[in-house]
Amino acid sequence: MTVLEARNIHKRYGGLAALTDVDLTVSKGQFVAVIGPNGAGKSTLLNVLTGLAMPDEGQVVLGGRAITRMATNRRIRAGLGRTFQHGRVFPRLNVLENVMTGAAIRGDLSEAALREVSMEVIAQMGLAEDADEAIGSLSYGRRRMVELARALACRPQVLLLDEPAAGLNSGEVDQLVDRLTELRARHGLAIVLIEHNMGMVMRLAERIFVLNFGCKIAEGTPAEIQADPAVLSAYLGEGYVHADV
Ligand code: ADP
Numbered sequence: 001m002t003v004l005e006a007r008n009i010h011k012r013y014g015g016l017a018a019l020t021d022v023d024l025t026v027s028k029g030q031f032v033a034v035i036g037p038n039g040a041g042k043s044t045l046l047n048v049l050t051g052l053a054m055p056d057e058g059q060v061v062l063g064g065r066a067i068t069r070m071a072t073n074r075r076i077r078a079g080l081g082r083t084f085q086h087g088r089v090f091p092r093l094n095v096l097e098n099v100m101t102g103a104a105i106r107g108d109l110s111e112a113a114l115r116e117v118s119m120e121v122i123a124q125m126g127l128a129e130d131a132d133e134a135i136g137s138l139s140y141g142r143r144r145m146v147e148l149a150r151a152l153a154c155r156p157q158v159l160l161l162d163e164p165a166a167g168l169n170s171g172e173v174d175q176l177v178d179r180l181t182e183l184r185a186r187h188g189l190a191i192v193l194i195e196h197n198m199g200m201v202m203r204l205a206e207r208i209f210v211l212n213f214g215c216k217i218a219e220g221t222p223a224e225i226q227a228d229p230a231v232l233s234a235y236l237g238e239g240y241v242h243a244d245v
């Protein structure tokens, strides 16, 4: 069953075609990755899915309903959660307050319920001991986990992550992989991951979409993508050795 779909998306910025006729389909509970070189249009696609960018053509469909022109906050309430490539936290708020801003988008929770939901997610993300800490006192890696917790605080059906492993050390990447695996297993969450860490992508993704210069050049399983000549020449490179999957 399809939960999120982008159909024939076109997006231009002036003379630049950031996305040309791009399709993406995500099934319920599926783990999908979007890969490709810098400037390929990955973040733009996420922005179109979440309402931060309006496509020039094409449709975004969530749970069978067209949401192409729907405002971001309403999409979040309808089941989309996301994090950003260049982390966004509220520097003057502590961890709990940051996560509560995510839960508050639901718009139907009392202050006490907001706290409860947020503390639950914080614990789930392994951040319980940091709940009252100022964001500024946390390591970069923990701050990124706070962002993830904030996105989860709205209980999304689909979680969209823009390079969540960038800047993390290998221990933190392993932890992130564990958390994402757990989220999927426990909550049946569908995940759309943009990532350059191929070990992580090949370990997690069931289906991979490859963008290059705004076009989808391949789509398939990790094994198919790692053997695809177009992907090897555009992105993975001739010296690419199969990631351990
Ligand atoms: P990726 O995430 O794959 O690195 P992006 O989606 O960020 O790629 O960018 C795709 C192309 O669109 C790039 O050439 C980028 O410079 C351009 N672009 C993205 N957002 C904007 C914007 N708001 N205004 C103008 N150009 C943009």
Ligand code: MG
Pocket (backbone or CB within 6 Å): 042, 043, 044, 085
């Ligand atoms: Mg990007």
